[in-house]
Amino acid sequence: MTTRIGPLKRALEDIRTAHHRDPAARSAFVIAVSYQGVHALWHHRVAHWLWNHGLKTYGRLWSQYARSKTGIEIHPGASIGRRVFIDHGMGVVIGETAVVGNDVLLFHGVTLGGTTMSPGKRHPTIGDRVVIGAGAKVLGAVHVGSDARIGANAVLVKDVPDGATAVGIPAVVREHPDYIEAYTAASAVDSGDSHRHPDPDAIPESREPAMYYI
Numbered sequence: 001m002t003t004r005i006g007p008l009k010r011a012l013e014d015i016r017t018a019h020h021r022d023p024a025a026r027s028a029f030v031i032a033v034s035y036q037g038v039h040a041l042w043h044h045r046v047a048h049w050l051w052n053h054g055l056k057t058y059g060r061l062w063s064q065y066a067r068s069k070t071g072i073e074i075h076p077g078a079s080i081g082r083r084v085f086i087d088h089g090m091g092v093v094i095g096e097t098a099v100v101g102n103d104v105l106l107f108h109g110v111t112l113g114g115t116t117m118s119p120g121k122r123h124p125t126i127g128d129r130v131v132i133g134a135g136a137k138v139l140g141a142v143h144v145g146s147d148a149r150i151g152a153n154a155v156l157v158k159d160v161p162d163g164a165t166a167v168g169i170p171a172v173v174r175e176h177p178d179y180i181e182a183y184t185a186a187s188a189v190d191s192g193d194s195h196r197h198p199d200p201d202a203i204p205e206s207r208e209p210a211m212y213y214i
């Protein structure tokens with residue numbers, strides 16, 4: 001369960017997250033005054049509060065104002081987790097019923113969009129620690145598992161399991177290199193279909209979140 005912290009601590013956490021995620025970040029001051037991806041999250045928190053407290057029109061107006069200032073459109077109804085970082089930011093669109101987990105990294109041009117005009121859940125649910133590459137479109141009420149990675153410019157319309165990497169149009173899941181290594185080790189002793197059941201001991205439990213920057 002995520003512990004709740006006050007708005008100021010949360011804002012400082014956002015700055016720390018940007019510092020940690022962006023090797024080009026020079027100082028907390030520069031992040032606080034100039035990182036649009038961080039500002040968009042701050043605006044969203046206000047808009048989301050208004051939306052959830054019966055002030056939907058004001059929530060919507062606030063989010064549109066934020067869009068005009070940051071180039072990032074987050075619907076006030078969307079749920080965004082802790083320590084999310086939107087890098088570069090311009091052109092990101094996050095729909096009303098989207099849910100974004102903790103420690104997610106989104107690059108510019110990412111869309112978490114719907115495929116239907118019907119109300120109700122119609123936008124993606126993104127797990128924790130997911131990386132979504134620049135320009136990727138994740139469409140519909142799909143679920144992206146925790147630790148998954150979605151390649152730049154992918155168009156994803158199906159669920160992605162935890163830890164998987166999906167690329168292309170339409171996006172397909174590729175085996176993770178860690179699994180391929182495990183397969184190679186396993187097939188040295190068993191030339192059968194052990195690649196379908198890689199040795200779990202050979203697969204690292206966790207890995208550093210991959211960073212991809214220009």
Ligand SMILES: CC(C)(COP(=O)(O)OP(=O)(O)OC[C@H]1O[C@@H](n2cnc3c(N)ncnc32)[C@H](O)[C@@H]1OP(=O)(O)O)[C@@H](O)C(=O)NCCC(=O)NCCS
Nearest residue numbers: 107132133134149150151152153165166167168212213214
């Ligand atoms: C998807 C991604 C996370 C995979 O990274 P990786 O695990 O290091 O994988 P590799 O680069 O070794 O590529 C593995 C395979 O996927 C393919 N691939 C990688 N990214 C791809 C993409 N975005 N679209 C299509 N295919 C892609 C590679 O060509 C390679 O194919 P092959 O096995 O047939 O040779 C990464 O390529 C990516 O797109 N990251 C987002 C980066 C980004 O948006 N940066 C913005 C900086 S401003």
